[in-house]
Amino acid sequence: MFMGWIVGWAHKMLGLEGIKGFAYRLCGLFAGLFIYCWSHHALADRVRDAQSFFEPESFLVADEGKPNIVVTIKPLALIASELIGDDFNLITLLPPSANPHALAMSIKDRQILADAELVVWLGGRFERFLAKPMAQHTAAKLELGALSALTWPGRPQEDLHIWLEIKNIKVILEALTQQLIRIRPLKAQAIKARLLTALSKLDHTHRQIHMQLAPYSAESFIVSHDGYGHFVNAYGLKQSAAASRLPEEQLSMRKVMMLNRVAGNPRCLIAEPNERAGARLAATLGLPLILADPLGRDDSITDIHGLLLALSQRFEACMQQR
Numbered sequence: 001m002f003m004g005w006i007v008g009w010a011h012k013m014l015g016l017e018g019i020k021g022f023a024y025r026l027c028g029l030f031a032g033l034f035i036y037c038w039s040h041h042a043l044a045d046r047v048r049d050a051q052s053f054f055e056p057e058s059f060l061v062a063d064e065g066k067p068n069i070v071v072t073i074k075p076l077a078l079i080a081s082e083l084i085g086d087d088f089n090l091i092t093l094l095p096p097s098a099n100p101h102a103l104a105m106s107i108k109d110r111q112i113l114a115d116a117e118l119v120v121w122l123g124g125r126f127e128r129f130l131a132k133p134m135a136q137h138t139a140a141k142l143e144l145g146a147l148s149a150l151t152w153p154g155r156p157q158e159d160l161h162i163w164l165e166i167k168n169i170k171v172i173l174e175a176l177t178q179q180l181i182r183i184r185p186l187k188a189q190a191i192k193a194r195l196l197t198a199l200s201k202l203d204h205t206h207r208q209i210h211m212q213l214a215p216y217s218a219e220s221f222i223v224s225h226d227g228y229g230h231f232v233n234a235y236g237l238k239q240s241a242a243a244s245r246l247p248e249e250q251l252s253m254r255k256v257m258m259l260n261r262v263a264g265n266p267r268c269l270i271a272e273p274n275e276r277a278g279a280r281l282a283a284t285l286g287l288p289l290i291l292a293d294p295l296g297r298d299d300s301i302t303d304i305h306g307l308l309l310a311l312s313q314r315f316e317a318c319m320q321q322r
Contacts, residue, residue: 067117067183072127073098074296075163076120076144078304079172082198083180087187091116096297097274105133113137118179120144126160142179147171153233161294164311165230166206169304173198205305209312210235216319220264222287224271224278227294231311240266243281251281259285268318273297290318 066089071077077092084090093109113119116139123145124131134141144150145160149171153159162168177195181188213235226242240262243251259281268288271278272295282289292314296307 068112068115069118069120069180070112070116071120072122072130074301075294075304075307076122076172078296078301078307079163079169080120080176081303082173082201083176083191083194085190085194087184087190088117088180096295105129114139117183118142120176122160122162123157125157140179140183142175144172144175147175149174151230151233153229159226159229161227161230163230163304164228164294164308165234166202166308167234168230169202170199201305205308209308212312212316213237213319216316219319220266221315221318222259222262222266222269222285224269224275224281227272228270228292228311231294231308231315235312237315238264240264243269251277256281256284267321270314270318288318288321290314290321292318 066087068089068091069080069084070091070093071080072093074092074094074096077090080090091112093112110133113133119134119137119139119141121127121130121134121141121143123143124134126145134143144162145157150156150162151165151167163172173195177191180191184191217236218238220238220240222240223242225244228239231237232239241259243255243259266287268290269278269282269285270290270292271282273291273293274297278291279289292311294311296310298310301307301310
């Protein structure tokens, strides 16, 4: 209707030839308007694309070029972080709340292992859920429990909480350094420099813990499961007994009676935070319960030194019980 009115008005005012000229100019006007809108929209898209290059998300793509180093549990991640710097992607397979003694592999976990340049794990005795997948794993892997230079409080590979002994942490760092240099040889100098810094910091941490715990060498305690042996052995502490070998083991009445007869006036029962039976056992034995976490699950634990120092504080708290 509107267009009919325009055509009628143009015919009356301009005549036939005038209408043709008017129509050509009108078409040109609409064509020009279309081209302008299209080009403006395309330019806006280009500006957005250029801006997105500088946004943080775009740099995540660059991280995909870094080799993936996969460790199984948080303590190993804390150790590895002393060396990797910005040259590697460090991925922890298990969340801090997971129990590495008994876990099932997910499809996502298997894909993480498949994408890894190096997998660092303790061994099948500690991480039983990984025994079969690691046997089938064809890429590089570092089994820390098999390192020949490790120090053991008892039989080799009996207690794989090897990160609780600073001598063992140094052995792990040396072995991991070799693997990282193999993966990125051009970063050898930087990796070696980080190693020297880490070793020096460990010496300082060792002196701190020794000074803190040395006055309590004659005091005894009981542990709910035998997972602190490396720490106990390193600082000459007096562990009277262990209620079980693993946290999930059920205690027999015979074992409880034996613990009740432990000599030496133990100061406390030390248990992990996630052990449900710890409080019941402490009450049965008439001992104060001290929670000490060898896995450093708390978010405040951000390096291996913090894990060891926090553990030292818990052992000191135990020995101060009267």
